[in-house]
Amino acid sequence: MARITKGILGGFSGKVGTIVGANWRGQDIIRSIPKPSNRPPSEKxxxxxxxxxxxxxxxxxxxxIQTKYFGSGSGSKSRVNMAVSYTISEAIQMTGDVPELMYNKVLITKGDLTGFQxxxxxxxTGNIIRLSWENNSTQGNASETDxxxxxxxxxxxxxxxxxxxVGIRTDLTKDVTFPAVYMGKEIQVWSYLHNEKGTVACNSVHVGAVILI
Structure with a gap:
């Protein structure tokens, strides 16, 4: 892959001969068209x-959500790509030949805001999950209105x-209600906070698995 600096031709988009032009993260780039392979993929x-x-x-x-709140979004990877990379490397386990998610290690958001306590x-009763937490609005960069x-x-x-x-950091408790189809089902629950401006979030926390009643 090569980067095009501004010149007489400038950037271009699409395929020309054996190369492809595109704009990627604000930069004009060119790359060769990948050659198709007839070789079957390895086990790995x-x-x-x-x-x-x-x-x-x-x-x-x-x-x-992850487009806004997973990592810094700087560098060559988008926030969504960072979320995918993290989940593959940290939150997947193999059961035989089948990859399975480890929900307690999944991060929905990743950021520098002070998280829950x-x-x-x-x-x-009534297909409701009640979240509760302690007030830590004076810690770090936390705010009452997160x-x-x-x-x-x-x-x-x-x-x-x-x-x-659904609420703010100082509420200390909040109920969320589910449709009837969830009755008796196991639910994985995560929660996260973001600031009032929506510019930064905390690392999400896996609160646990609950069965609705």
């Missing part, structure tokens, strides 16, 4: 492809429920 390559597919499928519904999730967000995933239904800005 197949394993990596399976991990990649598993992670991409899981994270896809979270793309809009002693957050917990408890099911309540926004509370709850991310829930049901593996059985392969479905996310996303509750954004």
């Amino acid at each position: 390559q197949q394993l990596q492809q399976e991990k990649f597919k598993t992670v991409i499928a899981f994270l896809q519904p979270l793309k809009s 002693n957050v917990a999730a408890v099911p309540q 926004q509370v967000n709850v991310i829930c995933y049901c593996e059985e239904l392969d479905r996310f429920e996303i509750f954004e800005s």
